[in-house]
Amino acid sequence: MSQFQTIERYQPTRSTYQLLPFRFTPLDEHQYVLTNLAGEYIVLNRPSLHDLLAHRLSNVDPAYIDLRARHFLMDESAAITPTLLSLKLRTRYQRLAEFTGLHLFVVTLRCEHSCPYCQVSRRSQDTQRYDMTPEAANAALTLAFRSPSQHIKIEFQGGEPLLNFPLIQTIVLEAESRNQTLGKDLAFVIATNLALINDDILSFCRDHAILLSTSLDGPKDLHNANRPRPGGDSYERTVRGITLAREVLGHDRVSALMTTTEASLSRVHDIIDEYVAQSFNGIFLRPLSPYGFALKTRSYHAYNTERWLTFYRQGLDYIIELNRRGHDFAEYYASIILKKMFTSDDPGYVDLMSPAGIGIGAAVYNYDGSVYASDESRMLAEMGKDTFKLGHVLTHTYEDLFTSPALLDPLEESFAYSNPMCHDCAFEPYCGAEPVYHYAMHGDFVARKPESEFCRRNMETFRYLILKMENDPFAKRLFLQWANR
């Protein structure tokens, strides 16, 4: 008997395949993006999509092979597919069982800067009224350690948290002491503008493996215009602080975040160049969030999503070119999305989580002991809307806080899987529910997505990333690297 298959075996046949659940959304004039339950995507032109749905696709069509390999259809040779999809889906949502891993401690609301767009309403530097008390900090620590998550990250925020550094020291020492018996994977971050950094603070950070996250908005003129302070030397202090901190803590123990303002929009190349000049390995090209003074001063409305998208696309193109010239540099918003596209690992970025990241991804213990479901929730509270306030560290138990209607109602209502338009959107696996944003802008947790700037911004970003990969093999290789970092 021949050891080879007969020629008929290799003839195109009208195949009998079973469709697996997927969603599809137009990518451009002629193409669609399809995503399966596990978030894997494939791009098809319109006729191929129609053939697929009508069971007209031949099993020797290259698209067929791809669709089978990526779990969009199954035939007799791929009967294991539903099980594989289940496993991938389960891995994707694993973070939910872990629950809150990030705990933000607002140790003070005081700040020595007076940034007009500041997302936390600043208070005078002189008053002690806006500091967290040790009693509240202790209670917040107890709550943080109640989280079932094995990984507990405590991030100190402000105002400027270094203005209340003694409390940071107390919390770190107490957390380490408690963790000796709990054995959690414990990490600390201070989000600081570095203006007040000194050797004593850095020594403490080094001894307790504390990471520093600072703000760098771009070149000197832009940064200083964005961040006024007495002396007008915010940039100089930040850069000096970065250098000092790297010397003591190590290069990779200091990261930076930029805030996009009206003035940034025409300067994306300058901003990226500044990050390269300061030897950072990447940048997070962030949209301005609509909270705090940003909304009060109407600076949020000073530019629209379209202008931000242009800024973002120009920035991403520039970064791709940097990499093409041999410079290893990443864009972190794209990296988060690409991780969701190419791995089963959810990076847990609060804005891009569904169910929403509020409470699940992060909890905030405010300076006055109030507990909020996210950083944005407390910013909204500073504007007088405490819809997402879960309770108080001194008067509520862990159970009270994390089963509070202020958390569960928006979580349930905003779940993108069951929202109009998101329900059948191919980008849903990469997108988020963001009830706080939609509440701030539209007055309800869901909003009409065709009118949502959040939806528009994300949808166009997803499209842009996918089209880049479709048209530029170098960009695809680069994006895969970012996804797997």
Added chain:
Amino acid sequence: MSDNMTTSTVIFDGNVFSLNAVKKAAYRHLKAFTADISIIDKQIQCVLTFPTPLSEKGRLQVENEFKKEVLDQDLREQLHVETAAVRNVILAHAFSKTGLTTDEPVSDN
């Protein structure tokens, strides 16, 4: 008479398209127009009202996008029905308390 129009009417055959597909497509376009939807003799009639007057070309473009979306919604409905059973199996396995990733073997049928 002005060339610019503030309303137009698009009709879908109710034997071919579901009312739900038309409604979902109209929802997706609610920034471009509001739709009054009614059924007349098995025809789904949509009266579109645009927020600002549109040229003939602009109106045709919006109508075409709407028609394409109705077709997409119709296909999504078919796909949803066809894959309902396997979707339930996948979701049940993915979110069951035991099985797949831990101790208990779970069959996939």
